[in-house]
Amino acid sequence: MDITQILFWFLSILAVFGALMMVTSKNPVYSVLWLIVVFFAISGHYILLNAQFLAVVNIIVYAGAIMVLFLFVIMLMNLNAETEPQKNKWLKIAGVIAGGSLMLVFIAALRHSNELIKTQVSMGGEAGLIKTLGKTLFTDYVLPFEISSVLFLSAMVGAVVIGKKGD
Amino acid sequence: MNLILLSAIWGIVMMFSGLFLNSKSAAKTVALVGAVALLIGNIFDLSGKMIINSDFKGMLQYERFGLLFLTVLILALIIYILLSGKDVEAVGKHPFEYFALIFFVMSGAGLVALFNNLLILFIGIEIVSIPLYILTGADKRNLKGNEAALKYFLMGSFSTGILLMGIAFLYGAAGSFQVERLAMITSEDFTAFTTIGIVMVMVALAFKVSAAPFHFWTPDVYDGAPTVFTSFMATIVKAAIFIGFLNLFINAFAGKSDSWKLTVAIITALTLFIGNITAVYQQSVKRMLAYSSIAQAGFMLFAVFAVNDLSKQGLLLYAAAYCFATIGIFAVLVKMKDYTFEGFNGLAKKQPLVAFVLTVCFLSLAGIPLTAGFFAKYFVLAAAVKTGTYLWLVIFAVVMAAVSVYYYFRVIQAMYFKEGETQELELATPFKALLVLVAAVIIVLGVYPSLLLDMLIFF
Numbered sequence: 203m204d205i206t207q208i209l210f211w212f213l214s215i216l217a218v219f220g221a222l223m224m225v226t227s228k229n230p231v232y233s234v235l236w237l238i239v240v241f242f243a244i245s246g247h248y249i250l251l252n253a254q255f256l257a258v259v260n261i262i263v264y265a266g267a268i269m270v271l272f273l274f275v276i277m278l279m280n281l282n283a284e285t286e287p288q289k290n291k292w293l294k295i296a297g298v299i300a301g302g303s304l305m306l307v308f309i310a311a312l313r314h315s316n317e318l319i320k321t322q323v324s325m326g327g328e329a330g331l332i333k334t335l336g337k338t339l340f341t342d343y344v345l346p347f348e349i350s351s352v353l354f355l356s357a358m359v360g361a362v363v364i365g366k367k368g369d
Numbered sequence: 370m371n372l373i374l375l376s377a378i379w380g381i382v383m384m385f386s387g388l389f390l391n392s393k394s395a396a397k398t399v400a401l402v403g404a405v406a407l408l409i410g411n412i413f414d415l416s417g418k419m420i421i422n423s424d425f426k427g428m429l430q431y432e433r434f435g436l437l438f439l440t441v442l443i444l445a446l447i448i449y450i451l452l453s454g455k456d457v458e459a460v461g462k463h464p465f466e467y468f469a470l471i472f473f474v475m476s477g478a479g480l481v482a483l484f485n486n487l488l489i490l491f492i493g494i495e496i497v498s499i500p501l502y503i504l505t506g507a508d509k510r511n512l513k514g515n516e517a518a519l520k521y522f523l524m525g526s527f528s529t530g531i532l533l534m535g536i537a538f539l540y541g542a543a544g545s546f547q548v549e550r551l552a553m554i555t556s557e558d559f560t561a562f563t564t565i566g567i568v569m570v571m572v573a574l575a576f577k578v579s580a581a582p583f584h585f586w587t588p589d590v591y592d593g594a595p596t597v598f599t600s601f602m603a604t605i606v607k608a609a610i611f612i613g614f615l616n617l618f619i620n621a622f623a624g625k626s627d628s629w630k631l632t633v634a635i636i637t638a639l640t641l642f643i644g645n646i647t648a649v650y651q652q653s654v655k656r657m658l659a660y661s662s663i664a665q666a667g668f669m670l671f672a673v674f675a676v677n678d679l680s681k682q683g684l685l686l687y688a689a690a691y692c693f694a695t696i697g698i699f700a701v702l703v704k705m706k707d708y709t710f711e712g713f714n715g716l717a718k719k720q721p722l723v724a725f726v727l728t729v730c731f732l733s734l735a736g737i738p739l740t741a742g743f744f745a746k747y748f749v750l751a752a753a754v755k756t757g758t759y760l761w762l763v764i765f766a767v768v769m770a771a772v773s774v775y776y777y778f779r780v781i782q783a784m785y786f787k788e789g790e791t792q793e794l795e796l797a798t799p800f801k802a803l804l805v806l807v808a809a810v811i812i813v814l815g816v817y818p819s820l821l822l823d824m825l826i827f828f
Contacts, residue, residue: 346492364506
């Protein structure tokens with residue numbers, strides 16, 4: 203077992219353990235902290251795959267911005283054990299069945315994933331580097347990249363229209 | 370491409386003119402100029418003259434059907450602005466921004482209609498959706514509107530997540546976002562990846578067009594939103610997403626259509642049943658129209674179900690018939706204070722012309738011959754018959770169309786055969802003239818549907 207494999211298993215176990223702890227924690231703030239652990243473990247995986255840019259963006263966007271947003275929401279809502287609403291027993295059962303079915307489908311899909319590997323075009327070890335990414339973004343994917351600006355612009359206009367005081 | 374560029378640019382122009390023009394009432398005029406510019410740009414698109422003549426490495430495809438469909442949408446937008454522009458200005462303090470958002474939606478509609486790559490479809494659907502969340506909550510003092518906007522936003526974001534996941538699975542199966550690659554993959558036997566991808570994309574798109582069982586947001590959102598924006602959402606936006614739905618299924622998934630036909634058939638049947646039956650029990654005309662828009666989506670789903678040449682013609686005609694009729698009805702409804710069926714009592718005596726136009730619109734929605742709705746329903750059902758399977762679905766649709774006649778005629782009956790204190794309606798002469806024009810278009814399309822359909826071949 204070389205160092206890459208050891209790292210892979212370590213990160214995988216950390217990610218799964220963190221995800222389980224996130225779901226089972228009673229305190230929502232702990233859940234959020236475990237989620238951050240999961241994100242860091244996944245970023246580690248990206249680095250192992252030689253995708254540094256994705257790893258950094260994952261930490262900045264998810265572990266940084268979105269987590270802060272989550273924490274704010276949780277603190278504003280002031281959740282704790284007493285205020286937690288009692289969940290319906292049937293709702294829980296329905297959730298288990300729905301989630302279980304989804305898991306079943308995913309397992310069925312991933313069972314065949316080995317066959318897919320050979321159909322994929324390999325881009326070599328350079329695929330995740332910023333240089334490659336930037337080149338692709340401004341040649342092959344220039345239209346979606348530029349047109350997303352319309353999306354963000356409309357979201358900004360909306361934030362101003364909805365959030366402006368005094369009307 | 371002209372349309373996508375021009376509408377994005379005109380959205381920005383709208384915002385800046387809000388800064389420099391002081392009078393609120395200028396918004397309608399500026400928007401109208403923009404909409405006409407879109408129409409001209411789109412006609413240049415149709416004849417192949419574009420500002421940027423490129424398909425961006427296969428991201429877009431300039432198919433005649435998509436471009437013609439966009440022309441219909443722009444015409445509907447022009448009529449919408451002419452009829453309801455004043456009411457958009459009355460919603461809140463930011464009329465220029467509302468129109469800017471409407472232009473951004475049109476840009477998204479252009480992407481959805483012309484996509485050749487799943488990324489473009491995704492971005493297009495997002496550009497269409499996000500302004501709608503805002504427009505739903507535009508009337509900030511209205512609690513119901515706020516609730517509707519939040520509900521729409523949360524559920525819409527969730528369905529976007531499902532769409533994205535489906536696209537990711539399809540990418541996993543095909544190794545590409547290109548529609549041609551997907552068509553290759555889906556013409557072979559489905560792998561689990563393909564199946565999950567198609568189902569997830571189908572669910573998300575069904576949510577966006579408010580097909581049952583993903584329709585639960587529709588009545589609340591359409592009822593809670595300001596009525597002018599309900600009119601926009603229920604017509605132009607719904608039609609725009611339908612063309613994306615149809616194009617995706619025709620161009621990418623048609624290869625082994627038997628594998629997913631049953632699912633679409635069940636969604637269609639459920640949509641028709643829930644939409645029509647629930648509409649019967651409504652007391653408010655606005656809410657009835659929300660359910661009727663679910664029911665009409667069921668008919669439009671027939672085009673997706675059939676995936677053949679007739680379904681393109683059917684969807685084109687259906688979108689035109691449905692958009693014009695619904696915009697006409699909503700334009701009058703906005704002016705009324707009482708949205709219940711009783712509010713329409715005795716309207717024919719006070720406003721015979723308006724009552725006549727409303728009658729034509731309702732008849733068209735019900736699919737009575739001599740109106741555009743008849744041929745629209747005929748073509749989508751004929752497309753389904755042509756596939757030769759699932760005849761029970763067609764028969765079921767005809768029965769449901771008969772049910773729809775009941776609740777549409779309740780309004781007509783209230784207008785003509787019931788006495789009542791009618792509410793005062795202040796309607797200007799140009800407004801009435803436009804309404805008559807809408808009725809004339811519906812009747813002309815009902816007599817000569819080939820006027821529109823021939824343009825698919827000649828121009």
